[in-house]
Amino acid sequence: MAEVHPDVESVVLSEEDIRLIVSSMGRRISEDYADKNPLIVAVLRGAFVFTADLMRAITVPCSVDFMAVSSYGDGIKSSGVVRIVKDLDTKVEGRHVIVAEDILDSGLTLSYLVKLLRSRKPASIEIAAFSVKDIPNHAPAVTPRYVGAHVPDAFVVGYGLDYAERYRNLPYVGILKSEVYSR
Numbered sequence: 001m002a003e004v005h006p007d008v009e010s011v012v013l014s015e016e017d018i019r020l021i022v023s024s025m026g027r028r029i030s031e032d033y034a035d036k037n038p039l040i041v042a043v044l045r046g047a048f049v050f051t052a053d054l055m056r057a058i059t060v061p062c063s064v065d066f067m068a069v070s071s072y073g074d075g076i077k078s079s080g081v082v083r084i085v086k087d088l089d090t091k092v093e094g095r096h097v098i099v100a101e102d103i104l105d106s107g108l109t110l111s112y113l114v115k116l117l118r119s120r121k122p123a124s125i126e127i128a129a130f131s132v133k134d135i136p137n138h139a140p141a142v143t144p145r146y147v148g149a150h151v152p153d154a155f156v157v158g159y160g161l162d163y164a165e166r167y168r169n170l171p172y173v174g175i176l177k178s179e180v181y182s183r
């Protein structure tokens, strides 16, 4: 494995872990959505890396579109406020939608998005979350049908996840050293 970034405290999902997670999720989606031509909605920016890999692990016809929301700004705590920065270009009505998300924390972002997309009358709507944060005594606001991995309740970066727009290009997921965001 490539050297770990000096700002990363520890790796929680290696490149090999990620490969296995994504290919197994792709297989399940391919079984569940044969002949349904699902529309994968990637939630930008974080989910673009995961979505690109997931699409290539899906063996049945599918399409993709992008939505950009802003909920975290440059900080590490959820503001609870979701702003649509870029909407879909594709019509959702009658489509089988799978919302691809990088990480599910409180679930507030996705709960808002799913409500919004539901109002556009899709044939079905499900969530594929690459990772879900394990927070004691806390259930996220939405339940994803597909969950890649559980990650500890810490601020993680890599594989599309950023801190202040950095670290998205790391090929693994790691816990960011706290001194980086308390600087």
Ligand code: 5GP
Pocket: 046, 071, 072, 078, 101, 102, 103, 104, 105, 106, 107, 108, 109, 110, 154, 155, 156, 157, 161, 162, 163
């Ligand atoms: P939620 O609304 O579920 O609390 O937050 C979801 C969004 O917050 C994610 O899509 C991601 O953009 C951001 N987020 C939540 N936890 C983390 C984390 O540990 N690291 C990073 N980089 N972003 C996170």
